[in-house]
Amino acid sequence: MLERVLVRCATSYVSRMVPEVVFVLGAPGAGKGTQCAYISREFGFEHLSAGDLLREERQRPGSEYGEMIEAKIREGQIVPVEVTCSLLHRAMMRSGKNRFLIDGFPRNQDNLEGWTRAMSDKTKLLFVLFFECSQELCVDRCLERGAAGSGRSDDNLDSLRKRFDTYLKDTMPIIDHYQGCVRPLSLFYSDASADRVEEKSLVPRSLAHSAQTERDESCFFERATGVHLFIRGYHIKKT
Numbered sequence: 001m002l003e004r005v006l007v008r009c010a011t012s013y014v015s016r017m018v019p020e021v022v023f024v025l026g027a028p029g030a031g032k033g034t035q036c037a038y039i040s041r042e043f044g045f046e047h048l049s050a051g052d053l054l055r056e057e058r059q060r061p062g063s064e065y066g067e068m069i070e071a072k073i074r075e076g077q078i079v080p081v082e083v084t085c086s087l088l089h090r091a092m093m094r095s096g097k098n099r100f101l102i103d104g105f106p107r108n109q110d111n112l113e114g115w116t117r118a119m120s121d122k123t124k125l126l127f128v129l130f131f132e133c134s135q136e137l138c139v140d141r142c143l144e145r146g147a148a149g150s151g152r153s154d155d156n157l158d159s160l161r162k163r164f165d166t167y168l169k170d171t172m173p174i175i176d177h178y179q180g181c182v183r184p185l186s187l188f189y190s191d192a193s194a195d196r197v198e199e200k201s202l203v204p205r206s207l208a209h210s211a212q213t214e215r216d217e218s219c220f221f222e223r224a225t226g227v228h229l230f231i232r233g234y235h236i237k238k239t
């Protein structure tokens with residue numbers, strides 16, 4: 001009896017120690033970084049942007065991947081998962097935190113398979129957030145960000161066309177994959193102003209259908225209330 005209780009306690013302790021992960025997906029400029037900043041402030045998640053980590057690695061003197069990363073970013077293509085996954089893993093280890101928002105990952109089948117191979121049994125995937133926004137608005141936002149001095153080599157029309165091709169061809173199937181999972185994919189409609197994000201759907205159904213349905217509805221929640229309520233629903237406490 002005592003042995004069983006001890007095993008149960010140990011198992012529960014160990015499972016609490018496993019890093020918890022939330023993937024955050026959406027088109028370029030959909031507002032992933034903006035919403036992640038809000039969620040990490042409110043709920044104490046460590047925000048790790050795969051794109052930011054790749055840009056840092058590109059800048060690191062002596063990086064053997066710098067040129068390859070720059071070429072991929074400018075062409076809107078996806079860097080091989082071995083590079084991205086090891087950057088994410090290292091950032092997770094260094095943070096000393098146990099709860100992560102992984103922004104802009106997994107972006108394609110290679111990302112998904114690489115993460116599954118290397119990280120899925122070392123982490124617990126809590127859920128996936130998907131921010132949807134019209135392509136027109138996303139492009140405007142990225143161009144404005146470029147004009148405001150983002151310094152990003154891909155905030156220009158030529159790169160944005162390629163980034164959207166990659167998003168539609170390679171990332172949408174990953175979003176569809178999570179739609180089909182038992183674990184919910186939660187959709188948020190981020191066409192609204194920066195402080196209003198509407199939760200779209202908690203049940204798996206056709207993305208095209210749900211996007212249209214929600215576009216036809218006009219209610220918006222106060223300051224990202226949709227995201228807030230959804231995450232609180234997972235018993236994740238505000239820090």
Ligand SMILES: Nc1ncnc2c1ncn2[C@@H]1O[C@H](COP(=O)(O)OP(=O)(O)OP(=O)(O)O)[C@@H](O)[C@H]1O
Binds near residue numbers: 026196
């Ligand atoms: N709801 C919003 N309304 C207006 N502007 C927004 C909104 N959300 C984000 N922005 C602005 O749009 C730009 C892109 O936002 P953000 O960087 O959060 O998007 P992202 O999805 O992380 O982009 P990327 O994938 O290109 O890194 C930023 O300049 C941000 O300030």
Ligand SMILES: Nc1ccn([C@@H]2O[C@H](COP(=O)(O)O)[C@@H](O)[C@H]2O)c(=O)n1
Binds near residue numbers: 051072073076078084
């Ligand atoms: N998993 C990823 C994420 C990003 N990239 C590359 O970085 C570019 C910018 O990404 P943002 O999330 O900051 O928009 C992206 O277009 C890719 O070139 C990647 O390869 N893999």
